[in-house]
Amino acid sequence: MENKTERFEKLLVKNGLKRTAPRLQVLEILSGRDSATSQPYLEQVMGKDADRVTLYRVLQAFEEKGIIHKVLDQQGTANYAICSDGCSAHEHHDEHVHFNCDNCHKIYCLDAVKVPALKVPAGFKVEHLNLIATGICASCSDKVN
Amino acid sequence: MENKTERFEKLLVKNGLKRTAPRLQVLEILSGRDSATSQPYLEQVMGKDADRVTLYRVLQAFEEKGIIHKVLDQQGTANYAICSDGCSAHEHHDEHVHFNCDNCHKIYCLDAVKVPALKVPAGFKVEHLNLIATGICASCSDKVN
DNA sequence: ATGTTAATGCAATTATGTTGCAAATATAGC
DNA sequence: GCTATATTTGCAACATAATTGCATTAACAT
Ligand SMILES: [Mn+2]
Ligand SMILES: [Mn+2]
Ligand SMILES: [Zn+2]
Ligand SMILES: [Zn+2]
Numbered sequence: 325m326e327n328k329t330e331r332f333e334k335l336l337v338k339n340g341l342k343r344t345a346p347r348l349q350v351l352e353i354l355s356g357r358d359s360a361t362s363q364p365y366l367e368q369v370m371g372k373d374a375d376r377v378t379l380y381r382v383l384q385a386f387e388e389k390g391i392i393h394k395v396l397d398q399q400g401t402a403n404y405a406i407c408s409d410g411c412s413a414h415e416h417h418d419e420h421v422h423f424n425c426d427n428c429h430k431i432y433c434l435d436a437v438k439v440p441a442l443k444v445p446a447g448f449k450v451e452h453l454n455l456i457a458t459g460i461c462a463s464c465s466d467k468v469n
Numbered sequence: 470m471e472n473k474t475e476r477f478e479k480l481l482v483k484n485g486l487k488r489t490a491p492r493l494q495v496l497e498i499l500s501g502r503d504s505a506t507s508q509p510y511l512e513q514v515m516g517k518d519a520d521r522v523t524l525y526r527v528l529q530a531f532e533e534k535g536i537i538h539k540v541l542d543q544q545g546t547a548n549y550a551i552c553s554d555g556c557s558a559h560e561h562h563d564e565h566v567h568f569n570c571d572n573c574h575k576i577y578c579l580d581a582v583k584v585p586a587l588k589v590p591a592g593f594k595v596e597h598l599n600l601i602a603t604g605i606c607a608s609c610s611d612k613v614n
Numbered sequence: 615a616t617g618t619t620a621a622t623g624c625a626a627t628t629a630t631g632t633t634g635c636a637a638a639t640a641t642a643g644c
Numbered sequence: 645g646c647t648a649t650a651t652t653t654g655c656a657a658c659a660t661a662a663t664t665g666c667a668t669t670a671a672c673a674t
Contacts, residue, residue, distance in 0.1 A: 342640050342651060363630075375654050380631065382652095398599075400545030400661090401630070423593055434593075439600075440585045447607025448568055448579075455584075455600045462592025487620060487671050508661075520623050525662065527621095545630090546661070 328355065339389040339413070346374035350382050351391075351406075359430040360395050360403035360422070393418040395431055398458060403431045419453060425461035432461060473500065484534040484558070491519035495527050496536075496551075505540050505548035505567070505576040538563040540576050543603060548576045564598055570606035577606060 332351040336343045353369055354361055367379055374382075383404055386392040390411035392404045410417040421437040424430075439453045477496040481488045498514055499506055512524055519527075528549055531537040535556035537549045555562040566582040569575075584598040 344640075344652065346653080376630095377632080377655080378653055385652095396541060396543075396545045398541075400541045400547065402545070421587060421589070423589065423595075426596065432593075434589060437587060437589060440587075442566060442582060442585075442600075442602060444566070444568065444579060444582060444602065445607065447610050448577075448602075449605045449610060450568075450602045451571065451604035453600065453602050455587075455598065457587060457589065457593075457595045457598050459596035460594040462590065465592050465594060489621065489671075491622080521661095522624080522663080523622055530621095 328352070335391065339391065341385060341389065346370070346378050347382050347386075349373060350379070350386070354392065354404060354406050359432050360405040362397070362401055362403045364401065366404075389413050390416055395422045395433075395454075395456070397424050397429070397431055398456070405431075405433050408433075408435055421455045421457055423461060424456055424458045425464055426458055427460055427464040430461060430463075431456075473497070480536065484536065486530060486534065491515070491523050492527050492531075494518060495524070495531070499537065499549060499551050503575075503577075505550040505578060507542070507546055507548045509546065511549075534558050535561055540567045540578075540599075540601070542569050542574065542576055543601075550576075550578050553578075553580055561597075567599075567601045568606060569601055569603045570609055571603055572605055572609040575606060575608075576601075 329348065329352075332348055332355075333343045335351070336347060341347065349370060350366065353366060363379070363383065366383075367376055370379060383392065383394075383402075387394055387404075390407055390413055393407050393411065393416055395403045395405065397403055407416065407418055418433075419439045421434045421439055423432040423434055425432070434457075439455045442450060442453065444450055474493065474497075477493055477500075478488045480496070481492060486492065494515060495511065498511060508524070508528065511528075512521055515524060528537065528539075528547075532539055532549075535552055535558055538552050538556065538561055540548045540550065542548055552561065552563055563578075564584045566579045566584060568577040568579055570577070579602075584600045587595060587598065589595055
């Protein structure tokens with residue numbers, strides 16, 4: 325079986341990106357998490373392995389190529405999650421709902437929950453829909469019980 | 470007929486807030502706009518009439534009292550709009566859709582468009598829903614034609 | 615008019631994100 | 645395996661949004 329690092333390297337090459345340490349590390353971290361990951365968290369985990377600016381540029385490149393998508397939490401800080409599939413440099417297809425837990429502050433991609441179509445007033449042309457639900461996540465609900 | 474300033478003063482008193490110049494000015498500005506207003510815009514318009522910190526604190530107090538609600542734009546910066554009604558210090562009832570124009574960057578409260586209820590995975594408890602649509606607003610669509 | 619409490623102003627600090635440029639390095643072609 | 649080249653990185657500086665502590669000021673209840 326093909327290992328994870330090999331898959332990531334192929335993913336980079338496929339997207340015309342050189343396979344560098346910071347890029348592989350970001351993919352490694354993001355893929356190992358069950359929720360979207362904030363830029364500050366990534367910065368902290370990567371420490372001096374990569375410069376802050378490099379991290380920002382890696383994230384920007386990945387987003388442009390359709391490898392990851394960005395979700396803003398309720399404070400407006402950027403969180404990133406690997407795109408499920410079907411996303412490319414041309415367009416993202418991540419129109420699923422995101423859930424921002426008020427307790428643990430994690431952001432979950434609810435891939436199974438699609439954003440419903442909307443009827444907007446005449447003249448408005450909708451391009452994208454971002455739906456963020458806030459509340460208590462399944463994991464935090466459990467812990468209370 | 471009761472003038473606007475009188476109404477604002479009553480609103481402040483009703484919420485246990487002293488009627489100060491910066492607070493009245495913020496209400497004045499927000500009420501005169503057709504879309505949500507960003508903190509940077511408010512700061513610029515108010516100039517040296519009030520300190521930046523005071524502005525932040527006024528906005529925070531208003532939000533807590535249910536006088537205004539905050540909407541984050543696609544960049545994550547805070548925008549504020551006066552609550553239609555039914556909002557209080559206890560809870561906000563602004564579950565309408567927001568529209569962020571890619572062209573003029575204005576954020577419109579689509580008060581008539583309610584956020585549809587959602588079915589989320591077991592365990593998740595939804596508290597609030599924030600739906601931001603992006604695209605081209607009615608005003609910008611007009612101008613192109 | 616006075617006292618009390620709330621609100622403001624100022625200075626300093628933190629957090630997030632951006633830009634320009636020189637140095638380093640991944641990799642394509644030889 | 646080298647070498648040339650374009651990409652990527654690191655560093656320094658900057659920009660912007662937001663927060664904290666504290667002394668001063670001002671609203672308003674009495
Ligand atoms: Mn997602
Ligand atoms: Mn609104
Ligand atoms: Zn949680
Ligand atoms: Zn517009």
